Amino acid sequence: MKINYNRYKKAVLTIWIIVLISSLVFYLFNPEKFTSEKIADYISSFEGSLWVVFILLSLVRGVTFIPPTILVIAGTLIFKENLLMVLIVSSICSVITAMMIYYLSSYLNIENYLIKKNSKRYEHIKKRVNSKYAWWFIIAWALIPIFPSDLIFYICGIVKIDKNRFASAVFVGHSIYYAVLIFTGSYIL
Numbered sequence: 777m778k779i780n781y782n783r784y785k786k787a788v789l790t791i792w793i794i795v796l797i798s799s800l801v802f803y804l805f806n807p808e809k810f811t812s813e814k815i816a817d818y819i820s821s822f823e824g825s826l827w828v829v830f831i832l833l834s835l836v837r838g839v840t841f842i843p844p845t846i847l848v849i850a851g852t853l854i855f856k857e858n859l860l861m862v863l864i865v866s867s868i869c870s871v872i873t874a875m876m877i878y879y880l881s882s883y884l885n886i887e888n889y890l891i892k893k894n895s896k897r898y899e900h901i902k903k904r905v906n907s908k909y910a911w912w913f914i915i916a917w918a919l920i921p922i923f924p925s926d927l928i929f930y931i932c933g934i935v936k937i938d939k940n941r942f943a944s945a946v947f948v949g950h951s952i953y954y955a956v957l958i959f960t961g962s963y964i965l
Contacts, residue, residue: 789884792839799840810842812849819854826854831865838873838926839880845921848954852961859958863951866958870950871943874929878942881933901931910937911945918949925950 803810815833822829834847844866851862880886904913905928917928925946932942 785884788880792880792884795839796841799842810846812846812853815846816850816853819850827865830854831869834866834869835873835876837869838877838929841924841926843921844870844925844950844954845957848957849961852958863954863958866954867947867951870954871947874925874946875939875943877926877929878933878939881930882936886930886934898931901928902935905932905935905937911941914942914945915949915952918946919953921953 808814819826819829819833830847830851834844834851837844837847848862848866851866852859855862904910907913914928914932917923918925929946
C-alpha cells in the first residue's frame with residue numbers, strides 16, 4: 777500500500793490555516809481578551825496547574841501568531857516570586873515553538889506563499905539567514921519586538937540552516953529580550 781504524503785500535507789496545512797483564521801477572527805472580535813492581564817487571569821483560573829497551562833499556552837502561541845510578549849508579561853504577573861523560572865520556561869518554549877515552525881515550514885512548502893506575498897522582503901531575509909552572520913541576524917531579529925520572530929523561523933526552516941545554530945540563536949535572542957521584559961516589567965509592575 778502506497779502512502780499519499782501530499783494528502784497528509786494538505787490535511788496538516790488545512791488544519792493549520794483553520795487554527796490561524798479562527799485565532800485571527802477570535803482576536804478581531806475579542807481583542808480585550810488578548811491582554812497580559814486577561815491571559816494572566818485565565819491562567820490563574822487553573823489553580824493547581826498554573827505552570828502546565830503557562831507552558832502549554834507558550835507552546836501553542838507560535839502556531840497562532842500570538843506575540844510572545846503578552847504571555848511573558850502574563851507569566852511575570854502570575855509568578856512574581858519566580859521570575860527566573862518564567863525566563864527559563866519562556867526561553868525553552870520559544871525554542872521548541874521555533875523548531876516546530878522550522879520543521880512545519882519545510883514540510884508544508886510555505887516558500888511559494890512567501891514569494892507570492894512579498895518576494896523582495898523574503899529574498900532579502902533569505903539572503904541574511906544564508907550569510908555567515910546568520911546567527912547574529914537571528915539574535916538581532918529576536919531582540920526587536922516589532923519584527924515577528926515567527927517569520928524568521930519559517931524562512932530558516934525553508935532555507936534549512938543548521939538546526940543547532942538556529943535553536944541556539946533563538947534561545948540567546950529571546951532569552952535576552954525576555955530577561956529585559958521580565959525584570960524591568962516586574963520592577964514597573
